[in-house]
Amino acid sequence: MSTSPKSPRRLLPRGTWPEARRVADVLRAETVGGGLLVGAAVVALLFANSPWRGAYTGLAGFTLGPAALHLDLSLATWAADGLLAIFFFVVGLELKREFLAGDLRDPRRALLPVAAAVGGMIAPALIYVAINAGDPDALAGWAIPTATDIAFAVAVLAVIGSSLPSALRMFLLTLAVVDDLLAITIIAIFYTDELSFGPLLLSLLPLGLFALAVHRGVRAWWLLLPLAAVAWALVHASGVHATVAGVLLGFAVPVLGRHGVLNERFEHTWRPISAGFAVPVFAFFAAGVSVVDGGGLGAALRDPVTLGIVAGLVLGKTIGVLGATWLVQRFTRAELSEDLGWWDLLGLAQLAGIGFTVSLLVGELAFGTGTPQDDHVKIGVLGGSLLAAVLATVLLRIRNGHHRRLAAAETRDDDGDGVPDVYQREERDPGGSR
Structure with missing residues (x-):
């Protein structure tokens, strides 16, 4: 009996149909959220550079909350510390699901997006440090250009009409989610000035009570929300950035077992709130920067902080993601999927250079709200993200026809059973190329 030669291992395989369908649903929700995010940022910029900028500043600084609990915070701080905790709660849910129940529970599949996320954080940080090496104060912002904003990136995809095949969509989403986990780890470790162990303990x-409740299948909002709020308030009081509480609460929700459905239910409930409200409101308060007062744009473009952020997002992300992918291919002796090429990865790496939400958050933590450096951070993040979006648009539009053909093949269902034929063929021939 003749035997066929063993098929080479493929990087960026198509994956399974359930995972592809779930990722498509997630990205559809992020597309709407990305549009709202961009809209909120544009409105903030218009307000901050209009005759009503005083009203915008006053609204951002308006304080409310119980002073006795040290929660008398400005609206901008509530957005950064409170609403972004919802965003990171969804990130925690997504990460746990990906690595325990998704395709990435296989370490071989997880290796590439995790390595790309790590490379996509190291390279921008090194570029920023190299540009700002002569200013010790500016080095505090080294982590600003390391984040990828999936909502913003997906919004760009929706505008340019690029039909990314499922393998690239999964890669982009996973890279961004791992990127968010690394970012919140950096925030917890490097941007905690004073730590109070009492509230933290x-x-x-x-x-623990929240974790116990959800592992017992409790869904009662009147119990879970107060527990989550108390956990958030105590983490906030400890000096650790309060968004860390969101990730920990997301990690507490079960994925496997009898009550594993709670992860999916919570994500279905909270993702629209995160994408449609929490992140756009944060963007509204965080993106408003005047480019007409105090030297504005000119002063920012001469500041190494701004230049380091732009270079980190546009060049660093591309170098880091592509470099990590090459290293994985080199040391695992795997091959790219036959349907994809390095040009596709170049466009995707450039798309990963769109940093917004977490980048603005890190900028506020690094330099303080309202400082000149904070304004320059906003200009750098906005300018770098816009430049990365333009370059990604050019690169992906060149391959858009090829991507459309791949996307059409991935949705073709001749037998009408609800599962595209290409996924059924690969289930029958798992060793074949993808």
Whole structure:
């Protein structure tokens, strides 16, 4: 009996149909959220550079909350510390699901997006440090250009009409989610100035009760929301950025077992709130920067902080993602999927240079809200993200016809059973090329 030669291992395989369908649903929700995010940023910029900029500044600085609990915070701080905790809660849910129940539970599949995310954070940080090496104060912003904003990136895809095949969509989404995990780890470790162990230890109690409740299948909002709020308040009081509480609460929700459905239910409930409200509101308060006062744009473009952010996002992300992918291919002796090429990865790496939400958050933590450096951070993040979006648009439009043909093949269902034929063929021939 003749035997066929063993097929080479493929990088960026298509994956399974359930995972492809779930990723498509997630990205559809992020497309709407990305549009709202961009709209909120544009409105903020218009307000900050209009005769009503005083009203915008006053609204951002308006304080409310119980002073006795040290929660008398400005609206801008509530957006950064409170609403973004919802965003990171969804990130926690997504990460746990990906690595315990998704295609990435296979370490061989997880290796490439995780390596690309790590490379996509190291290279921008090194470029920023190299540009700002002569200013110790500016080095505090080294982590600003390391983040990828999936909502913004997907919004760009929706505008340019690029039909990315499922393998690239999964890669982009996973890279961004791992990127968010690394970013929140950096925030917790490097941007915690004063740590109070008392509130931090106390936060373990509501976190533990929340975890116990969800693992027992409890869905009652009147119990879970107060526990989550107390955990958030205690983490906030400890000096650790309060968004860390969101990730920990997301990690607490079960994925496997009898009550594993809660992860999917919570994500279905909270993702629209995160993408449609929490992140756009944060963008509205964080993106408003005047480019007409105090030297504005000219001063920012001469500042190494701004230049380091732009170079980190546009060049660093591309170098890091492509370099990590090459290293994975080199050391695992795998081959790219026959349907994809390095040009596709170049466009995707450039798309990963769109940093917004987390980049603005890190900028505020690094330099403080309202400082000249903070304004330059906003200009750098906005300018770098816009440049990365333009370059990604050019690169992906060149391959858009090829991507459309791949996307059409991935949705063709001649037998009408609800599962595209290409996924059924690959289930029958798992060793074939993808």
